[in-house]
Amino acid sequence: MKSSIPNSQFKNPVINWIDTRLPIFTAMNEAVGTEHPTPKNLNYWWNFGSLAGVTLVIMIITGIALAMNYTAHVDHAFDSVERIMRDVNGGWLIRYIHMNGASFFFIVVYIHMARSLYYGSYKAPRELLWILGVVIYLLMMATAFLGYTLPWGQMSFWGATVITNFFSVIPFVGEPIVNWLLGGYTVDNPTLNRFYALHYLLPFVIAGVILLHIVALHRFGSNNPLGIDIKSDKDMIPFHPYYTIKDFFGLSVFLAIFCVFVFFLPNFLGHPDNYVPADPLSTPAHIVPEWYLSPFYAILRAVPDKLLGVLAMFGAIGILFILPWLDRSPVRSAHYRPMYRVFYVIFIVNMLALGYLGVQNPEGIYILLGRACTAWYFIHFLVIMPLLNIIETPKALPKSVSDPIFSSGSSSLSPAASRKSK
Amino acid sequence: MSKKKSRRDFIVIASYSMGAVGAGAAIWPIINQMNPAADTLAMASTEVNIGALEIGQALTVKWRGKPVFIRRRTENEINESRQVDINSLRDPQADEERVQKDEWLVVMGVCTHLGCVPLGQKTGDGKGDYGGWFCPCHGSHYDISGRIRKGPAPENLEVPPYSFISDNVIKIG
Numbered sequence: 001m002k003s004s005i006p007n008s009q010f011k012n013p014v015i016n017w018i019d020t021r022l023p024i025f026t027a028m029n030e031a032v033g034t035e036h037p038t039p040k041n042l043n044y045w046w047n048f049g050s051l052a053g054v055t056l057v058i059m060i061i062t063g064i065a066l067a068m069n070y071t072a073h074v075d076h077a078f079d080s081v082e083r084i085m086r087d088v089n090g091g092w093l094i095r096y097i098h099m100n101g102a103s104f105f106f107i108v109v110y111i112h113m114a115r116s117l118y119y120g121s122y123k124a125p126r127e128l129l130w131i132l133g134v135v136i137y138l139l140m141m142a143t144a145f146l147g148y149t150l151p152w153g154q155m156s157f158w159g160a161t162v163i164t165n166f167f168s169v170i171p172f173v174g175e176p177i178v179n180w181l182l183g184g185y186t187v188d189n190p191t192l193n194r195f196y197a198l199h200y201l202l203p204f205v206i207a208g209v210i211l212l213h214i215v216a217l218h219r220f221g222s223n224n225p226l227g228i229d230i231k232s233d234k235d236m237i238p239f240h241p242y243y244t245i246k247d248f249f250g251l252s253v254f255l256a257i258f259c260v261f262v263f264f265l266p267n268f269l270g271h272p273d274n275y276v277p278a279d280p281l282s283t284p285a286h287i288v289p290e291w292y293l294s295p296f297y298a299i300l301r302a303v304p305d306k307l308l309g310v311l312a313m314f315g316a317i318g319i320l321f322i323l324p325w326l327d328r329s330p331v332r333s334a335h336y337r338p339m340y341r342v343f344y345v346i347f348i349v350n351m352l353a354l355g356y357l358g359v360q361n362p363e364g365i366y367i368l369l370g371r372a373c374t375a376w377y378f379i380h381f382l383v384i385m386p387l388l389n390i391i392e393t394p395k396a397l398p399k400s401v402s403d404p405i406f407s408s409g410s411s412s413l414s415p416a417a418s419r420k421s422k
Numbered sequence: 423m424s425k426k427k428s429r430r431d432f433i434v435i436a437s438y439s440m441g442a443v444g445a446g447a448a449i450w451p452i453i454n455q456m457n458p459a460a461d462t463l464a465m466a467s468t469e470v471n472i473g474a475l476e477i478g479q480a481l482t483v484k485w486r487g488k489p490v491f492i493r494r495r496t497e498n499e500i501n502e503s504r505q506v507d508i509n510s511l512r513d514p515q516a517d518e519e520r521v522q523k524d525e526w527l528v529v530m531g532v533c534t535h536l537g538c539v540p541l542g543q544k545t546g547d548g549k550g551d552y553g554g555w556f557c558p559c560h561g562s563h564y565d566i567s568g569r570i571r572k573g574p575a576p577e578n579l580e581v582p583p584y585s586f587i588s589d590n591v592i593k594i595g
C-alpha cells in the first residue's frame with residue numbers, strides 16, 4: 001500500500017479498506033457510535049426518537065409486502081385486502097403489523113413531541129430541528145390518511161371525502177382544486193390510484209426529512225432533562241455502547257406491547273365500519289377519524305362555520321411551527337419552570353380531552369366541551385406561552401449536567417464518566 | 423450603475439426567467455394529468471322513472487357518482503317551506519326557485535359542508551330539527567326544501583340541472 005493514502009483507523013482490515021475509500025463506517029460511528037458524545041443524563045423519554053425510526057422501518061417493510069398483494073382498483077381493493085387476510089401466507093400478520101404499526105408510530109411520535117415540549121427542546125438553537133419534526137409529523141398524517149383509504153371500506157371512503165373537501169373552502173378555486181385532487185367529481189377509481197402512488201412515496205420522503213432532522217440534531221447535540229448547555233467532556237458519554245443498549249432495552253419493551261396489540265387486540269384501535277365495503281350512496285351514521293387525528297377533528301367540529309373550522313384545524317398544527325418564538329422564556333426544562341410545569345399538565349389533559357371529544361357525536365354537552373377545549377388549545381400557545389416569560393420566576397439552574405450529581409452528595413458516577421475523567 | 427453592468431443584469435434576469443418559464447412548462451403536464459380525465463368529464467345524464475313514488479316518498483339515484491335526492495312532497499311540506507322568512511336563512515332562497523313542480527324536490531344528496539350524504543331519505547332516518555335532512559358527520563340540518571338551517575354547512579343542497587321529459591320521467595344532467 002502506498003503510504004500517501006490517509007488510512008482509516010478501524011481494526012478490521014476489510015472495513016478499513018472500504019472506509020478509507022467510502023467513509024460510511026466513520027459516518028455511522030459519528031452518528032450512533034463511540035464517536036458521538038451524548039449528555040450523560042438522558043432519561044427514558046429520550047428513547048422515543050430511535051423508536052420512531054425503527055417504527056418507520058417496520059412500516060416500510062410491511063408496506064412493501066402488502067403492496068405485493070394489494071390491488072388499487074375500486075372493484076378489487078376491498079377484496080384484495082380480505083384475500084391478504086385469509087389466503088396470503090401470513091398476510092393477516094403483515095397487515096395487522098402495518099395497521100397497528102401506524103397507530104404505534106403516532107403513539108411514539110406523540111410522546112417524542114411531548115418530551116420536546118416538556119424539556120424545551122424546541123428552543124434556540126434547536127428551532128429548525130423542531131420545525132423539521134413538525135414537517136415529519138405533517139407528512140405522517142398525510143401518509144396515514146392516504147393509507148387508510150386503500151382498504152376501501154366505508155371509513156376509507158368517507159374519510160377521504162371529508163378530508164379532500166377541506167380544500168373546498170379555498171375561495172374561488174376551491175372546487176377546481178378538490179376535483180384536481182380527486183381526479184373527478186367524487187372519490188373514485190382515479191382517487192384510489194393516486195392515493196396509492198402517494199402512499200408508497202411519502203414514507204421515503206419522511207425518511208429523507210428524518211435525515212435532515214438528524215443532521216440538525218448533531219449540530220448542537222441532544223438537549224437533556226436539565227435543559228442546560230453542555231459545559232465539558234465530563235457531561236458526556238459516548239452514544240455507543242451506553243445509549244445503544246438503553247435504546248435496545250426500550251425497543252424490546254415497545255415491541256412486547258406492540259405484539260400484544262398485533263396478536264390479541266388487532267382491531268382494538270380501528271373502526272369496525274371499515275370492514276364494510278365503501279358505498280358512495282350512504283354515509284355511516286358515525287364517521288370518526290382514526291384516533292391519532294381525532295384532536296384536530298374535534299377542533300374542526302368545534303367551530304360552527306365551514307371556513308373558520310378548517311382554518312382552526314390547520315392553524316392548530318401550523319401554530320407548532322412558530323412555537324419557538326411564542327415561548328420567550330430562556331429556560332428550557334420545565335423542571336425549573338414552576339408555572340409552565342402546571343400549564344404543561346393542563347395542556348396534555350386538554351389534548352387528551354380533545355382526542356376523546358373528536359370521536360363523540362357532536363351533540364349537547366360535547367359541543368360545548370369541544371369549544372372550550374379548542375379555545376384552551378389556542379390560549380395555551382398564543383397567550384400563556386408568551387405571558388409566562390413575564391410572570392414566571394424560574395428556579396436556579398445547576399451549573400452543569402454533572403453539578404446536581406456532585407452537589408447531592410452522591411459520588412456514584414456513571415462508569416463512563418469515571419472512565420472519561422481518568 | 424454603469425451601462426455595461428445593467429446590460430449584464432438584464433441578461434442574467436432574462437435567462438433565469440426563461441429557465442423558470444421552461445421549468446413551469448415542463449411541470450404543467452405532471453400537474454394537469456391529475457385533473458379529471460376525458461372519460462370522467464364525459465358526464466352522462468340519467469333518466470329516472472318517478473311514476474311509482476307516492477306522495478311523501480323519496481328516492482335516491484346516482485348521477486356523476488353522487489347521490490341525487492328526489493322527494494315527492496306533501497301539501498303540508500310545501501306550505502311549510504314557503505312560509506319561512508327568506509331573510510332569516512343562511513343561504514336565502516325561496517322554495518319556488520328551487521323546484522320546477524311544487525310537489526317534486528330534486529337536490530344533490532351531498533352535504534355542502536364536507537360532502538357526506540345526509541340522512542332522511544329512508545323511513546326511520548333522523549330528519550333533523552327542520553324535518554328535511556340531517557347530516558351525521560358534523561351535524562348540519564336541512565329543511566324540506568333542502569335549505570341549510572343549522573350546523574356548519576354554508577349553502578343549501580345543490581339543485582342539479584334536470585328536466586321533466588314526461589309526467590313520470592325526469593332527466594338529470
Ligand code: HEM
Pocket residue numbers: 056059060061062063064066067070081095098099102105140143144145147148149150151199200202203204206
Ligand atoms: C409512514 C409509514 C406508513 C404509514 C403511517 C402507513 C399507514 C397505513 C395505514 C393506516 C393503512 C391502512 C391499514 C388498514 O386499515 O388496513 C395502510 C395500508 C397500506 N399501506 Fe401503508 N403506511 C406506511 C408505509 C407504507 C409503505 C412504505 C408502503 C408500500 C411500500 C405501504 C403500503 C400499504 C398498502 C399496500 C396498504 C393497503 C393494505 C391494507 O390496507 O392493509 N405503506 N398504511
Ligand code: FES
Pocket residue numbers: 533534535536537538557558559560561562573574575
Ligand atoms: S359533511 Fe355534513 S355536516 Fe359536515
